[in-house]
Amino acid sequence: MADGQKAVKRTKAKLAGEGGYVRPPRAPYATDPAKSRGRLHPEPESRNRNPFERDRDRIVHSSAFRRLRGKTQVFVAHEGDHYRTRLSHSLEVAQIARTVARQMGLDDDLAETLGIAHDLGHPPFGHTGEDVLDAAMEGYAGFDHNAQTLRVLTKLERRYPTFDGLNLTWETLEGVVKHNGPLIRYGATLQDLPIAIQEYVATHDLELESWPGPEAQVAAFSDDIAYNNHDIDDGLRAGLFTLAEIRADVPMVERVLVTVERDYPDIDEFRTSAEMVRRLIGVLVDDLVWESTNRLNDLKPQTPEDIRAAGKPLVGFSDVMNEHQSVLRRFLMQRMYRHWKVNRSRSHAKRILRELFDLFLGEPELLPPAWQEGGDGPRGQRTARRVCDYIAGMTDDYAIEEHRRLFTLER
Template identity: 65%
Template sequence: MPIANPAATASFATKAEETKGRLFAEPESPTRTAFQRDRDRIIHSVAFRRLKYKTQVFVYHEGDNYRTRLSHSLEVSQIARSIARVLGLDEDLAETLALAHDLGHTPFGHAGETALDGCMSEFGGFDHNAQTLRIVTKLERRYAEFDGLNLTWETLEGLVKHNGPVIVPGIGMGDLPRAIAEYAETQDLELECFAGPEAQVAALADDIAYNNHDIDDGLRAGLFGIDDLLALPLVGDVFRKVMDRYPGLEEARVIHEAVRELIGTMIADVLGETRTRLAAAKPETVADVRAMGRPLVGFTPDMNEHNAALKAFLFKRMYRHYRVNRSMSKAQRIVRDLFGLLHRSPDQLPPEWQVGCDGPGGFKTARRVCDYIAGMTDKFAIEEHQRLFDLHDPRS
């Protein structure tokens, strides 16, 4: 019998002792709940360690103070645990999903993903959520009796559906990313339903962390200034309040005070709105949450508007800043160069990655090359590109 988590007090929380189990049966841990075990397997995985040198906006060599996928995942997990604790949900499951949600990202953030998706356009495309599922069910090769991490059904469900159902009107199984459709033949993750509340919390925590920490990184990188933020709803109000409260405070402290206040405000908004939805829907079990037909966890309409305004600002002033564009253009060329060469010449892959290829230009070769590149860190991708394309590199 799996161990229960006494902290999961809400009747509609996902209960560790009621897990639907793992694809491959294993003896239960005598000291950890099923979701704590999932969390630990993710933390000890190779893919999690690689997040240290995978970036979101800035390539790794641009500075040590900017967020990486690893630091971002840790920040998301802290926010997710905080929200889950107040709502009486399973904190360990929320943390697990937060820590794992970015495992499938390529090097160089969304620019790398766009480039790799283009390279794979004739071979099923590339999607980072599907790649996360592929990593935890297939590509991690650590255990004697199975590939992947053999995570619980609830964790896999949350990784695939944390942003909502993936089968909706107009989108069927044949329209899904290949990795998700293939896995659905092995295990039913109820793709037409919403995920449990812990996965919904992790998704909102990701949004909160991402937006606020991009404000922090963008200001510190000089891509925009505090004055540029003052016209934004909520964000501008918070920065003005901090500067009025602490006149003459150095800018770095102003930024930190404002960002932490913004995070707290957004968390409070999620909690208030979720309680309103709970009062209306009155779910008694996690199955009720999945069947609601709308998210249980969410922002108020006002906060959604504030978030949209912030995202539009960041898109224009940060993600499309000429300095970022130049860096991401180089990154995309690296990804395209690597894919093109290795797909044409799979004999240049490391020996363990040549296994499963079906020759130059083949479909299976494309999938192996895609997995190889997607797993790279920014650092390794740059170095591998130098080894393969720099005629004077002694390592080639």
């Protein structure tokens, strides 16, 4: 048995003992808040919170975080109160990231912070909104939700007297920007990246050519766990597919459902689905911890910098789990994301955002007063970037209402 498997088994056995939960020891390669590289604008340290806890709290109190409650991923916000929003999704990602990081001996405060922050730059109407804004901004340096998250955290939030943004630690900003891997690789250069990232790293180097720290890698895969499972839950609730259909097409779901029906043969379908999703999350978390522990034991890193310099991700799922997830994603793509009802909502959303963008770009005097001045980039791009920032910050319902006010004649 590999050392990683033995370590995971020992940890599980310890956690299941008579004493209940015992926190695993801190790994030497965990990010240490006491050794943070600090903030772009120096500030006195807090007496009550470490730097990563302070970052988390600043994000939670931000306007952009509150607006996530009205931004969706698949369904439009007004279609139902039970479907996930970007806010509930971010909280789920943060919870999973915290759990995985703690099991692996990493810094769970940083992992939680990255889970909470990762979607702040998403516009209304999910990925449809991102596609519309990117197309509308062609010729104006484009739109990218990851770069927009950096803009929100470093520029668009204006809550402090001496700087724009939230002035988060280097580790949090690095993790937000690089959570999916290095940005400068395979022939890509800094000039190929979104303008917001180019401008920021000119004054605060986030080392875009290296892999992110371990907590950021954990947050990225926690995102995968959260959205795959909540899309199953939301798709079943919306009636886009049935439990029988997903179990027939996705072997991983079938295997988990068999255990649920064996343990609880008399519960109704709603409870069966909920228990299945809960167990699926557990299966994915266990696989992520097991595979990542094996990789880390093979490399034996001693610092977070060893992980950044590894040249490959050290956190990830096993090959078998990646195959299972590919089958699940294909099912969700066919039966949910391309469902005719979802396509109708997507089509409506495209028209709303494109018409709002074109109107504001042609008549910027229609923007609220706070958005009529400023803007970044060359002179020809400033108005477009202001319009883009304004629309990207909207909730679904606000975009619908703004469109109604501007395009519907009322007595």
